[in-house]
Amino acid sequence: MKFSERTGWNTEESELARAHRERVASGAGLPGHPDLLDLTASNPTRCGFSYDEDWLGPLAGSGVGAGALEYDPQPLGLPSAREAVVRYYREHGVEGGNERGTGVAAGRVLLTTSTSEAYGYLFKLLCNAGDEVIVPQPSYPLFDFLADLEMVRIVAAPLIYDHGWQLDLEGLRQRITARTRAVVLVHPNNPTGHFTKVDEARELAALCREHGLALIVDEVFLDYGFGVGAAATDSDGMAASGLMGFGDASSFAGRGLDVLTFVVSGISKICGLPQMKVAWLVASGPGAEEAMARLEVVADTYLSMNAPMQAALPVWLPWRRGIQRQIRERTGRNLAALDGLLGRQEAERRLVSRLDVEAGWYAVLRIWAVQPDEATVRQLLEAGVWVHPGYFFGFGPAGWLVVSLLTPEEEFLRGMELVLEVLGRNQSGYCLGES
Ligand SMILES: Cc1ncc(COP(=O)(O)O)c(C=O)c1O
Numbered sequence: 001m002k003f004s005e006r007t008g009w010n011t012e013e014s015e016l017a018r019a020h021r022e023r024v025a026s027g028a029g030l031p032g033h034p035d036l037l038d039l040t041a042s043n044p045t046r047c048g049f050s051y052d053e054d055w056l057g058p059l060a061g062s063g064v065g066a067g068a069l070e071y072d073p074q075p076l077g078l079p080s081a082r083e084a085v086v087r088y089y090r091e092h093g094v095e096g097g098n099e100r101g102t103g104v105a106a107g108r109v110l111l112t113t114s115t116s117e118a119y120g121y122l123f124k125l126l127c128n129a130g131d132e133v134i135v136p137q138p139s140y141p142l143f144d145f146l147a148d149l150e151m152v153r154i155v156a157a158p159l160i161y162d163h164g165w166q167l168d169l170e171g172l173r174q175r176i177t178a179r180t181r182a183v184v185l186v187h188p189n190n191p192t193g194h195f196t197k198v199d200e201a202r203e204l205a206a207l208c209r210e211h212g213l214a215l216i217v218d219e220v221f222l223d224y225g226f227g228v229g230a231a232a233t234d235s236d237g238m239a240a241s242g243l244m245g246f247g248d249a250s251s252f253a254g255r256g257l258d259v260l261t262f263v264v265s266g267i268s269k270i271c272g273l274p275q276m277k278v279a280w281l282v283a284s285g286p287g288a289e290e291a292m293a294r295l296e297v298v299a300d301t302y303l304s305m306n307a308p309m310q311a312a313l314p315v316w317l318p319w320r321r322g323i324q325r326q327i328r329e330r331t332g333r334n335l336a337a338l339d340g341l342l343g344r345q346e347a348e349r350r351l352v353s354r355l356d357v358e359a360g361w362y363a364v365l366r367i368w369a370v371q372p373d374e375a376t377v378r379q380l381l382e383a384g385v386w387v388h389p390g391y392f393f394g395f396g397p398a399g400w401l402v403v404s405l406l407t408p409e410e411e412f413l414r415g416m417e418l419v420l421e422v423l424g425r426n427q428s429g430y431c432l433g434e435s
Contacts, residue, residue, distance in 0.1 A: 037415035058312035077111025094254030369399030
């Protein structure tokens with residue numbers, strides 16, 4: 001039997017995954033078991049947030065869910081659900097669509113079961129086999145797989161960290177080839193938690209225009225800015241660190257960039273409902289109309305959206321505020337606790353520092369690059385705390401850990417104390433070794 005080359009991944013369990021599985025199987029780390037502290041949590045439904053039982057109401061036979069008994073195959077998704085997405089952007093200060101193709105109108109919204117599916121559709125739309133898409137990294141680790149499956153090649157462009165994260169526009173320009181079709185931004189980025197600033201976006205758009213590239217912008221974490229602020233955003237108030245200016249935390253759907261732009265988002269993060277499988281893409285800018293006509297054929301080929309979820313979306317999206325408030329309080333308190341802990345390190349024996357973060361569910365930790373991070377993560381696992389090595393996200397092999405701020409607060413604090421304890425023991429070992 002012959003299978004496609006692009007699915008010829010090495011699916012053997014990695015050493016690290018095996019170590020984690022065995023650690024969990026040994027009895028530690030079972031739900032509620034205090035032994036393995038999980039600083040990689042990404043599933044909000046397992047992090048102790050309270051979801052009102054009403055959340056399932058729209059799926060029941062009464063209320064809006066009743067509409068789900070009828071099958072109305074609409075490739076772009078049900079108009080009522082797409083209108084709910086338009087309202088979400090309006091609440092972010094984004095106007096309804098206009099004839100120049102800017103703003104968000106229901107005709108420019110396509111519903112998908114996940115952002116992964118949206119990426120699949122976009123790569124089908126924009127790329128022939130062997131074409132390239134540029135992604136500034138460190139970033140979301142799934143892009144390579146999503147691209148492989150569409151026969152597309154991801155080309156990494158550097159992000160620069162210098163008092164906050166920035167695009168290296170010259171570095172990005174150098175990576176453009178005759179095969180480049182698009183640039184993907186994650187805004188705010190995962191795991192670095194930075195927003196792409198208005199000026200950077202303008203320059204990037206000019207570059208895309210010059211080379212005929214589309215811009216794909218993943219905004220699943222848009223509503224999770226830290227601080228209160230300057231940006232035109234949700235009425236709950238969010239965003240803007242000291243480095244940020246007005247509009248930096250705003251959606252690309254409203255930036256009016258003169259380039260074909262696809263904003264990708266969904267309720268896995270916006271409503272903390274990853275299990276419900278509703279996402280979307282929004283097209284704007286020159287060429288959006290033709291793009292939507294082509295995407296409609298792609299979506300019509302799969303018709304993957306189911307009726308109950310679409311019927312529920314207009315109810316769920318307005319309910320996001322309650323769960324977002326809980327998540328923002330959690331991530332904010334964990335960040336403060338982390339800073340409190342790191343601030344207590346002796347200046348001359350500083351083991352860990354935290355990189356600036358403007359948004360999102362993660363913190364990036366800089367540690368001494370004295371051994372591969374894989375070895376450090378193994379040590380931490382043996383000690384009882386599970387964290388991500390930075391290389392998962394495209395950081396170098398040594399010096400970076402990524403921790404989730406979604407983890408329940410007590411577990412987070414104990415986990416971080418353990419991280420510092422283990423790294424402290426390591427450092428004492430190195431210092432003794434040196435003397
Ligand atoms: C940047 C980014 N985009 C998308 C997703 C997942 O979205 P979905 O559940 O809609 O596929 C994640 C999940 O962690 C993410 O980090």
